[in-house]
Amino acid sequence: MYNFEFEKPKTITDAVTALAVEEAQALGGGQTLIPTLKQRLAKPSTLVSLTGIAEMQGVYMADDGVLCIGGATTHATVAADVTATYPALADMANHIGDPAVRNRGTIGGSLANNDPAACYPAAVLGSDAQIITTARTLSAAAFFQGLFTTALEEGELITQVRFPIPERAAYAKFAQPASRFAMVGVFVARFATGVRVAITGASETGVFRWEQAETALTEAFSPAAIEPLSIAADNMLSDMHSSAAYRAHLVKVMTARAVEAACWAAGHLGAQHWGSAGGGLCFARMRGGAKRAWSVP
Ligand SMILES: Cc1cc2nc3c(=O)[nH]c(=O)nc-3n(C[C@H](O)[C@H](O)[C@H](O)COP(=O)(O)OP(=O)(O)OC[C@H]3O[C@@H](n4cnc5c(N)ncnc54)[C@H](O)[C@@H]3O)c2cc1C
Numbered sequence: 020m021y022n023f024e025f026e027k028p029k030t031i032t033d034a035v036t037a038l039a040v041e042e043a044q045a046l047g048g049g050q051t052l053i054p055t056l057k058q059r060l061a062k063p064s065t066l067v068s069l070t071g072i073a074e075m076q077g078v079y080m081a082d083d084g085v086l087c088i089g090g091a092t093t094h095a096t097v098a099a100d101v102t103a104t105y106p107a108l109a110d111m112a113n114h115i116g117d118p119a120v121r122n123r124g125t126i127g128g129s130l131a132n133n134d135p136a137a138c139y140p141a142a143v144l145g146s147d148a149q150i151i152t153t154a155r156t157l158s159a160a161a162f163f164q165g166l167f168t169t170a171l172e173e174g175e176l177i178t179q180v181r182f183p184i185p186e187r188a189a190y191a192k193f194a195q196p197a198s199r200f201a202m203v204g205v206f207v208a209r210f211a212t213g214v215r216v217a218i219t220g221a222s223e224t225g226v227f228r229w230e231q232a233e234t235a236l237t238e239a240f241s242p243a244a245i246e247p248l249s250i251a252a253d254n255m256l257s258d259m260h261s262s263a264a265y266r267a268h269l270v271k272v273m274t275a276r277a278v279e280a281a282c283w284a285a286g287h288l289g290a291q292h293w294g295s296a297g298g299g300l301c302f303a304r305m306r307g308g309a310k311r312a313w314s315v316p
Contacts, residue, residue, distance in 0.1 A: 020056045020057050020059065021056070021059060021062045023056075023062075023063050023064060023065060023066055024064060024065040024066070025065070025066050025068070026043075026065055026066070026067045026068065027067075027068045027070070027071045028067065028068075028071065028072060029071050029072060029073070030072060030074065031072060031074055031075065031153060031176065031178055034067055034069060034072060034176060035153050035174065035176065037065065037067040038067050038174040038176070039174060040064060040065050041064060042062070042063050042064035042065070043063060043064055043065040043066075043067055043174070044061070044063035044065070044066060044067065045066075045067050045069055045131075045176060046066045046067060046068045046069065046070075047069055047070075047091060047124070047125040047127055047128025047131070048070075048093060048120075048123035048124040048125045048128050049123060049128075050116075050120050050123055050124040050128065051128065051132050051134070052066075052128070069090070069091040069125070069127070069176070070091060072091055074089070074178070075089040075090045075091035075092070075127070075176075075178055075179075076089045076091055076092055076096075077089050077092055077096065077100070078092060078096065078097065078100040078101055078104075080104060081181070084183075084184060085181045085182065085183055085184075086101060086104055086105050086108075086181070086182040086183075086184060087179055087180075087181050087182075088101075088126055088179065088180045088181075088182070089126075089178070089179055090125065090126060090127030090151075090176060090177040090178045090179055090180065091125050091127055092125060092126055092127075093121065093122055093123065093124060093125055094112045094113075094115045094116075094120070094121040094122075094124050094125070094126070094129075095112075095118070095121040095122045097109065097112040097126060098110075098112040098113035098121065104184065105182060105184055105188070106188075106284065107142075107185075107188035107189050107190055107206070107208070107281070107284070108142055108146070108182065108188075108190075110189075110190060111138050111139075111141075111142050111190040111192075111206070112138075114138070114190075114192060114194070114199070115129075115138055115139075115199070116198070116199050116200075117199065120199075126139055126177075126180055127176070127177035127178075127180075130143060130150065130162070130169070130177055130180070131169060131171055131177055132167065133163060133164075133166075133167050133168060133169050133225060133226075134167065134200070135166050135167070135219070135220065135222065135223075135225045135226070135256065136195070136198075136200035136201050136202070136204075136219065136220045137200065137201070137219060138190065138192065138200075138201055138204050138219060140163055140217070140219050140225065140226035141190065141201070141204050141205065141206040141217040141218065141219035141226055142182075142190060142206050142217075143159045143162075143163075143180065143182075143217075144159040144160070144163060144206070144215075144217035144226050144227075144228060145188070145190075145206030145207065145208045145215050145216065145217035145228075146159075146182045146183060146185065146188070146206070146208050146215070147159055147183060147208075147210075147215060148180050148181055148182045148183070149180070149181040150162045150177055150180055151177070151178050151179040151180070151181060152171065152175050152176060152177055152178060153174075153175055153176045153178060154172065154175050157170055163225055163226050165224050165225050166223065166224060166225050167225075168225075183210070185208035185209055185210050185215075186209050186210060186211065187208070187209040187240070187281040187282070187284070188206070188207060188208040188209065188281055189206075189207055189277045189278070189280035189281035189284055190204060190205070190206045190207075190277060191204070191205050191207075191273045191274075191276040191277035191280060192204040192205075192220075192273070193220075193269050193272075193273055195260055200220070201219050201220035202220050202260055202261055202266065202269065203218065203219075203220045203221045203266055203269035203270055203273050204218070204219040204220050204273070205217070205218055205219075205229075205270065205273040205274045205276075205277045206219075206277065207236070207274065207277040207278050207281055208281075209236070209240055209281065213233065213237040214232075214233050214236040214237045214240060215228065215233060216228060216229045216230075216232045216233050216236065216274060216277075217229075218270055218274075220256075220266070221255050221256060221266045221267070221269070221270050222254055222255060222256065223254050223255070223256055224254060229250060229270065229274065231248055231250070232244075232245060232248055232274050235247075235248060236278060240278065240281075240282065241278065241282065242275040242276075242278045242279045242282075244278070245271060245274050245275040245278065246275075248271060249267075249271060250267050250270050250271060251267065252264045252266070252267035255267050
């Protein structure tokens, strides 16, 4: 690690001022940035910690029914605080990494990093959320610009993310077993205006919408609607964990599971949270805290 200065401002205005220094960089939970510094892959002059900025912390419902999450809010806080308002998002946050990652990592850091296997990009694109920065408001479609690339300019901070609440939603992740990042993760959200399906972990160009599935699911919101579909492996990631063809296969499987979860969570048994893991196991946490698990073909 190279030497650097450290600032911990208390307001967004002071953070922007601190970031105006040449080579200064924002520090969220440090889950990605600190390992990068340890390996001497980055050499910031100053780290500007966002953890002391109260106006970037926490969750509230706006008057227009939009769920607002501060840019420096940890995954653990999201998992705990949106269970009633947006259970699918709470469930997604609750299955990021491990407890240490969830208690330090932040929504703003995750989105700014735009790792192609991260979970939040799928939730943000799938929900058609807005990203509020120190300079402007960005749609999810405008924000994500490819592998580890976003619309953020130098010194621009994500201060808040605004989620419209869908009628039904679920996130299904086939987790890479060591890191828990998504080998393929699918966020499905049904709004009155139609269904959105966002895929993470699969593509060489980062998070994307599967429009063919969106059309089919808008007509009939059921796992059966996915059955006749397929997705090409052309632009899928290929690595030691999975070939491109396997990822393409997983996109279809995990989309069907997310839809099934969304249907189920919408009321059949009163589920509050949903998740799914590899090996065909789905599980749900029920109102009152009980858990149920069952196999999905
Ligand atoms: C072992 C492990 C497992 C993980 N598993 C998962 C997983 O399953 N799913 C998943 O989605 N993620 C996973 N992550 C990623 C993790 O959840 C963090 O979200 C991510 O590492 C970055 O968030 P951070 O707050 O730690 O950001 P930092 O590491 O502090 O910063 C990352 C980048 O974002 C910038 N930045 C930080 N905050 C802001 C802001 N508010 N505005 C603008 N720029 C900002 C920084 O300057 C830096 O460039 C995992 C990480 C680890 C280490």
